Amino acid sequence: MSAVITPDVRPLGWRTPLVIILCGCGVAVLAFGPRSSLGFFLTPMSQANGWGRDVFGFALAIQNLLWGIGQPxxxxxxxxxxxxxxxxxxxxxxxAGLALMAYSTTPAALDITAGVMIGFGLSGCSFNIVISAFGKLLPPEWRSFSFGAGTAAGSFGQFLFSPLAVALNQSFGWQTTLMMFGGAMLLVIPLSLALATRRNEAAPHAATADAAGTVPGQSLRAAFAEALGHRSYVLLVLGFFTCGFQLAFITTHMPAYLVDRGLSATVGGWTLAVIGLFNIAGSFASGWLASRYPKRHLLAANYFARAIAIAVFISVPATPAGTLVFGAVLGLLWLSTVPPTSGLVLLMFGTRWFATLFGFAFFSHQLGGFLGVLIGGLAFESTGSYDLVWWLAVLFGVLSGLINLPIVEKPVERPALAGA
Structure with a gap:
């Protein structure tokens, strides 16, 4: 094995594990922050252009779908x-999508900017690619921590940008705010230099890190065939659908939902900020727990707990305090599915096609996000209420909890590799 494995990066003294993690976390903050705050542009953009909520919801649904399609x-x-x-x-x-979104005055223009451009942009620079870089570049003892840190950084982006979007909208207007967010995204380019990997080669630690082994010369088609024929991977991908459905629906529609229930837009901003803040702790905890306990149990517990939290929240009167408590509980569970999910993909298949196979799992996540945002907008326009979608989120949480329990946590069997 060692004879066919070459370093993934050229040795650079400044790219220590800590530098790689810090720069990757910076990318995750910038990529996840503006995207998670787009719900605060729903009301002002809709009012300025005379749109219903379904127009904005459809554009963000396209964004979620194309983010998922583009990820693999x-x-x-x-x-x-x-x-x-x-x-x-x-x-x-x-x-470019954020900047041009500020001047989108028709539904088609919004679909192209907020939907197509931001969607494909996210597929290229979101925390999914950051996590794949961590899996390839970092030694085994850093990986679980780095997966949690990268996920937590995305949450910090939500915590930072949600109240920032509210404050900037009030001070400068929503168009200027979008332009500012677009300019901030360009900082991703210099940060990405610390995450550079070489072309078409195995990871430097693959010989010792991947129990599944790195298959020399394995093609993309062979990797996909292997993954789609692996029952546990299929269950993992199906379960990840629910995470996207719940997160995208809540991120996009919760600010308007809270206003409908008599709360202020500020409460919505701080609720999403609290989700992001508590998810920092939840993501770090998930990364730590995923290295010590069965990952399938962590995933099942997460989905069951989300279902309970959502059911309680929509069944009691809406108050600022209760909403913030719900945000804190949901924040602990928000992206804590990512470390065990990415860890399972890495465990099953190794590093060679990790970004691709985790990207395909994330497509399922974003397909759920597409439907969550789309159904949310359509349900509100049809019934004047989000109740149907909230209860769908509860149902999907229970089903995903059950789906993850049978997952087998071990490397895929490769008889030919074992024989060699």
Missing amino acids: FAGAVADRFGIVRVMSLGAILYA
């Missing part, structure tokens, strides 16, 4: 040609 392709390009190219192009698309 972005992962494959990153696996084949290196991460810097993918991240830089993604950041440019994302920044």
